[in-house]
Amino acid sequence: MxxxxxxxxxxxxxxxxxxxxxxxxxxxxxxxxxxxxxxLELLATTPADVVLLDLNMPGMDxxxxxxxxxxxxxxxxxxxxxxxxxxxxxxxxxxGGAMGYILKNADSAEIMHAIRTVADGRPFLCTxxxxxxxxxxxxxxxxxxxDHGAKAPNDLSGRELEVLKLIAEGLTNAxxxxxxxxxxxxxxxxxxxxIEKTQAKNTAALIKYAVNQGLID
Numbered sequence: 001m002x003x004x005x006x007x008x009x010x011x012x013x014x015x016x017x018x019x020x021x022x023x024x025x026x027x028x029x030x031x032x033x034x035x036x037x038x039x040l041e042l043l044a045t046t047p048a049d050v051v052l053l054d055l056n057m058p059g060m061d062x063x064x065x066x067x068x069x070x071x072x073x074x075x076x077x078x079x080x081x082x083x084x085x086x087x088x089x090x091x092x093x094x095x096g097g098a099m100g101y102i103l104k105n106a107d108s109a110e111i112m113h114a115i116r117t118v119a120d121g122r123p124f125l126c127t128x129x130x131x132x133x134x135x136x137x138x139x140x141x142x143x144x145x146x147d148h149g150a151k152a153p154n155d156l157s158g159r160e161l162e163v164l165k166l167i168a169e170g171l172t173n174a175x176x177x178x179x180x181x182x183x184x185x186x187x188x189x190x191x192x193x194x195i196e197k198t199q200a201k202n203t204a205a206l207i208k209y210a211v212n213q214g215l216i217d
Contacts, residue, residue: 002119003047006032006041007065008217009052009098011044013104017052019083020108027115036065043073044177050119053098055082055089063092070097077118081111087091087136090129100124109173113191122195123202130204155197163190168210 004021006014006029014032021027031046033039037060043047056060060111062080069078079100080093090101099118102111117124125133156164159180167174173187180187199212200206 002029002115003030003049004028004115005030005042005046005048005051006025007034007036007051007056007057007062008032009034010054011189015110020111021189024112030208036060036062036068038170039065040068040072043069043076045056048076050079050115052079052081052115055080055084055093063195066093066096066098073182077121079114079118079124083213085129086131087133090125090133094123101129102126103128106174107172107174111187113173117164125202127167127170127172127203130202133204134207134211156194158189160194160197162195162204163187164210167191168207 004027006017008014011034014034019033021029031042033042035057039053045093053062053065053069056071057065060068061111062082066078066080074097077100078098080098080104081102081104081156082089083101083104090139093101099121100114100123102114102124103126106114106128110126114126162175162180166179170178173184173191175211177184177187194200198206198209200209
């Protein structure tokens with residue numbers, strides 16, 4: 001069971017995420033707070049595995065809260081849930097110890113996948129940010145360079161190649177599942193297998209891998 005604390009000053013958003021996660025047997029919301037100060041007080045008495053942390057909050061904002069969490073609760077994984085999509089915020093929080101970053105407009109399947117990923121100790125970057133960073137990267141380095149550290153695409157099954165191409169096109173797990181007429185859980189399994197086979201650390205790395213291997217334009 002993954003124990004989760006929601007920290008966001010918008011009550012409606014917390015209620016929405018709590019309702020979303022209530023249907024997942026392996027995810028449990030053990031608390032919610034509207035500020036960084038309240039989060040630190042709650043953690044003193046309520047163990048948690050993952051904290052979903054907003055950045056724009058009154059009083060102690062997400063950046064200051066993250067610093068306190070790294071110092072006093074280093075075992076807790078932090079997943080940033082924010083509307084701020086500029087790479088400077090992403091870079092600052094990841095360098096500050098956050099395990100993942102996802103935008104509030106991400107769909108439910110990606111949010112749940114992000115929680116499970118960071119709870120497992122693996123970094124996560126949402127698809128929208130990954131695609132934006134990739135576009136900026138390719139503008140700086142337009143020529144494709146082979147990734148000698150990645151495995152050959154022949155290691156991927158035909159279905160895994162299909163899923164990888166759809167991930168690289170920006171589709172969510174739910175959208176890929178609909179397109180391939182299968183379940184979201186199956187797509188999550190394929191995504192994990194692809195990550196393990198390509199040794200990519202996040203969605204942005206997967207997209208870069210697909211581009212370098214010529215799987216997408």
